[in-house]
Each structure stands twice: as structure tokens, then as C-alpha cells.
Amino acid sequence: MNKLKKFENRHLEKLKGLKKIPNFNSGDTVTVYVKIIERKRERTQAFEGVCIAKKNAGINSSFTVRKISYGEGVERVFPLYSPNVARIEIKTKGRVRRAKLYYLRNLSGRKSKITEDKTAEKKDAENNINKDKIDNNKLEKKNEEQKKEKEKNEKSTKKSKKENQGEIKK
The missing domain is CATH 2.30.30.790 (SH3 type barrels.)
Structure with missing residues (x-):
């Protein structure tokens, strides 16, 4: 090429x-x-x-x-x-x-x-339905991942706060 x-x-x-x-x-x-x-x-x-x-x-x-x-x-x-x-x-x-x-x-x-072409409309409708399902699955997965990340961040911030409080008391 x-x-x-x-x-x-x-x-x-x-x-x-x-x-x-x-x-x-x-x-x-x-x-x-x-x-x-x-x-x-x-x-x-x-x-x-x-x-x-x-x-x-x-x-x-x-x-x-x-x-x-x-x-x-x-x-x-x-x-x-x-x-x-x-x-x-x-x-x-x-x-x-x-x-x-x-x-x-x-x-x-x-x-x-x-x-x-009537068959093309049916195929397009089926493809759109399949795309919507795939998009919904992707959105659900992203939402789950975001929730997990938030939980991890919250846990890490709680740990760091506890450690900071422990250092202050000492």
C-alpha cells in the first residue's frame, strides 16, 4: 500500500x-x-x-x-x-x-x-431492538462498575479518616 x-x-x-x-x-x-x-x-x-x-x-x-x-x-x-x-x-x-x-x-x-422494501424495515426494526438491548446491557454494566468504584472510594476515605483520627489521638 x-x-x-x-x-x-x-x-x-x-x-x-x-x-x-x-x-x-x-x-x-x-x-x-x-x-x-x-x-x-x-x-x-x-x-x-x-x-x-x-x-x-x-x-x-x-x-x-x-x-x-x-x-x-x-x-x-x-x-x-x-x-x-x-x-x-x-x-x-x-x-x-x-x-x-x-x-x-x-x-x-x-x-x-x-x-x-418492506423487509428492510423489519430488519431495521429488529436491529434497533437488538442494539437497544446491547446498549442497555452496557449501561447496566457501567452502572455496576461505577457503584463498585464509589464503594471502594468510600471505604478508602473512611479508612484514611480513621487513621488520621488515630494519629491525632496519639
Whole structure:
């Protein structure tokens, strides 16, 4: 692995730690919140549409979102790890059989509608339940450890107080 790839991988790990990016694919309806800076003010603007393409290229990863605005098709390409992308929300999971949905450009109306993937919602719900259970177990363990540490600290402070009192009496 050359130096540039090593550098990119280290930088990518830092970016993944800073920003939580949901797992989505082409066909999913997503809302992308973009930071827009106007003079001194900063605001976020939502762009909701269907993800028609996703390019996985490490730090250069990007995805394309398409929406219909006032009867015109609008596509926008977002870098996945851009600081201007505030957050990404998945509205619905779509069921498609292609990785790139460029054919949607030629379709209009109901023909361009993507069927919703019901099984993905069930899987997500199950995963969330499992994550909640795991998180609860971790919290319980942390609470128990903290209680034990407090008890140890209290015992050690009591011992030191008794020793100090014993020294004063002598």
C-alpha cells in the first residue's frame, strides 16, 4: 500500500469517527441536509429525493440524489464525507435490482416510482431492538462498575479518616 492510500485511510477513519453516516443504497429515498453559508449566516437546506447512484471510492465516495421540482428533474451529487453535508436521513428503503438507476431520467410520473422494501424495515426494526438491548446491557454494566468504584472510594476515605483520627489521638 502506497503512502497516499495510507494517508487517505487514516483520514477516512477520523472522518468516520466524527460523522455518523447511515447505510443506504441506490433506490432509497433520502433527505440530505446541506450547510449553506450566505455572507455571515449559516443555514441548512434539505434536499429530498431518490438516491440513483452511489460511488464507493474511499475518501472520494459520493452519491447522486434525484428529485422532481416543479415538473423538472433535478439531480445533485454529494461527496459522502463533505463537511457541507450536515446529515443524511433515510426516509424509505427502495427495492431495486440495479446499482445505478440512470434509467429513471427517461421515466416520468408513476413509471418512475420505486417500490418500497418492506423487509428492510423489519430488519431495521429488529436491529434497533437488538442494539437497544446491547446498549442497555452496557449501561447496566457501567452502572455496576461505577457503584463498585464509589464503594471502594468510600471505604478508602473512611479508612484514611480513621487513621488520621488515630494519629491525632496519639
